[in-house]
Amino acid sequence: MSGAVIRIAREEWRALARNRAGVIATALLVVLVLAATFVSLERRAVIDADRTRYQAGTDRDFDQQPARHPHRMVHYGQFVFRPLPPLAFFDAGVDGFTGTTVFLEGHRQNSANFAEARQSSLLVRFGQLTPAFVLQTLAPLLLIFLAFTAVARERERGTLRLLLAQGLDGRRLLAGKLLGHAAIALAIGTPAFVALLWLTATTEGASWSAALLLILGYSAWLLIWAGLAVVVSALAARSRDALAVLMGVWIVGVILLPRALPGVAASRAILPTRIETEVAIHRDLARIGDSHDPDDPYFAGFKARTLARYGVSRIEDMPVQYAGLVAMEGERLSTDLYARAATDAAARQERQNGFVHAFAAASPLIAIRQLSMALSGSDPAAHEDFLGQTEAFRYRFVQALNRMQAEKIPVSNPGIDPRVSADNWRTVPRFAFRARDPLSERAPIARNLIILSAWLVALASIAAIVGRRLGRVTR
Template sequence: MTAVKLIAREEWRMLARNRSGLIATGLLVLLILVAGFTSLERRSAIETDRTRYQTSVDETFDAQPDRHPHRMVHYGQFLFRPIAPLAFFDAGVNSFTGNTIFLEGHRQNSANFAEARQSSLLLRFGQLTPAFILQTLAPLLLIFLAFASVAREKERATLKLLLAQGIGGRSLIAGKMLGHGAIALAVGLPAFALLLGFAATGAANWATVGVMIIAYACWLLLWAFASVIISALVARPRDALAILMGLWMITIILLPRALPEVASAQNQLATKIETEIALHRDLLEIGDSHDPDDPYFNDFRDEVLDRYGVRTVEELPVQYAGLVAIEGERLTTQIYADAAQRQAAREREQNAFVHTFSVLSPLIAIRQLSMTLAGSDPAAHQDFLDQSEAFRYEFVQRLNRMQAELLPEIGGEDPRISAAYWQEVPRFSYSPFDPLADGTRITWPLLVLGGWLAALCVLALFAARRIGGVAR
């Protein structure tokens, strides 16, 4: 057996005799399992409720009586966002972005009923999910287990004995890193087993699960290696503990919370009132599509008359008001889309600013990567908004076309079309967001984690050289 393996095995034996370490490790593993199964049950309950609500909303829409199509445009529809399969592992921004959208004509509504607004303020500290435990609590455990790994050899004066027996500094550091690296992976094993089990059922993609396991393995190894190396660079265990706790507080507590505030101050988002005022001003410029005689639509009326080869609106084979509604919806949709794109661009700039500093705080990298793979990041939410808006536009325009094409055949002061047409309106079908479709979104976080591990390996060589100098 090589010296590296002997040192690793000796480290495991020493940790096995550490009762407090065993209890803390057992509690953390139990917490991961409890968080995993609780999150799975909670996800299943929420998904069941949303499916039931969506079915109820669709049935209510189908059951509407004979009506004017434009009344159905304003009656609208509700959409409930489905939960991504791996969102049980990392809830990401799902609790803050809203999960219900009301679709209607002439407006692009935002998602409402965010869970954080309806729950205790404790939710803002982070949900108890496997990702939260691995990102925040697991590093503390690894620090606690490894902060004295090399420093205690110095304090007890056993380091020189090891070096005198022919064990080099590199072998010593490598053995300690191997021992604590294996412990780090063992700590993450319950979470990895949950992910693999979820993939085995077909609920999640194997490639996505594989990348997530690799990412969290790198994250845990990073803290195990850092703890051993810092322990090798200082003289006393308590100094190593102080440095590692400071590193944990800065990279996991301080920077991830301070950087978003800085980004928000540098690139402020428009408030809801400011957005509504700007939209109202832009909408006034295109006129009122509810009024066929609105002066803003004079050019449109002339274009329609030329297209159909008639001289008056009354001679049109379709209802002119319906055509105005179609054109008005096209114009208002473009205005809302432009505003939404500007807002989304600012949010992306804020996120990009924060992600740039993941070099200093690897938690930002693992959090970004985890949310992306779990389908619970801002991009996944934006994808739902884009799909729902595309559906809303087609839904409204379909009803507007019914108004233009069907009402001339009915006539009367209060024309209504058959309720059977409501059942012909398509229902929303969400296409699941593929987190691996755009590789650039996961490349940078993976590079950051890999870069930290590479830097720690270089630092480990430096620490080994210093230890080797003790023997001379």
């Protein structure tokens, strides 16, 4: 790197240091990044402790239930809570909108509840105060404010022609301006990056690869805005023209487009409501086989097959309780229907997300947002993974109780209100969440990094062309 480029960068820093409003705005944003980091870390610690305590409490309450019929315990159910991923403090992602706890019971697949967005003000829907929100939304504004006069100021004062007339190459001039504002952009993100590295080093299960890729992605994002502001300033005849253009780009690319596209996507691939899904499943279940209907044709055939399997002619002669086997078969049928509905809903959501992702090249915010959520473990795929684990556990949980009914209740003399010992509840499976590897799906991460890199390459190419154009000012 030539000495002229470094000198121009230093002069740009001196000019910005003399801009009191710019210094104050930069200091305020750095303070905001630090505040968002500490608030997010504290919030994550509190939420994680609360969910761990609630999970232990609901497990303890289940174990302390008195002797009961196992099917009553099927409907007593169990709550499971989603633990926060280690890097979720950096980007809360969809966690505030998707719900954090699921009630598990027989014959039903309940959705996640207690989403923060449903219990808070509308400001939550604009964005939670996290390092990701500050860097995605507010940092570009500061970079625009600092760089919109980078070259236009020289043109308005007449110093641009003077500098070029003295033999300074236009490309070196623009390279110096870009270097100066690139350093400022990276400095703005440094507090959040340091906190990210510190948490990764001190938290069990945190991924160093995910943390480093997050830093790489956000560095590219900040450099895009610094480069865009300098290039537009070089192209504009006046500073105010550059500011108007950059503000328009920020409003469209950061505010309007990312919020309008999900609405369009939702209209293109409509998701059925919870009520519509339940009605459809109950209709299909009634057609396939209703375990609560003694005259159901499917379970009449199931009864005949079961008697043949045990080699008896009467239910009373079976070594296990037939009602428990019916409950197990009914649970299997309903679980299959819920799985099909969940697969269909996931496919529609994937089409919605695919539609939004298709515009990432037009709005790099979409690329950095998807990259950030994926690496932080707070994207829709992570939530779907949690739902998949809870449903798999729900099936094991319910079937363990149904099997208990079949094997532990006396067949010959069950009594009026048959019950099993309360000691059996401690043998029922417990939910153990397995954190999803944020790098398990590398293709979306690579795609978003490529989009951000392509923006940087495109800006560098445009800057080279603009630099040559500046060099012809004195000719």
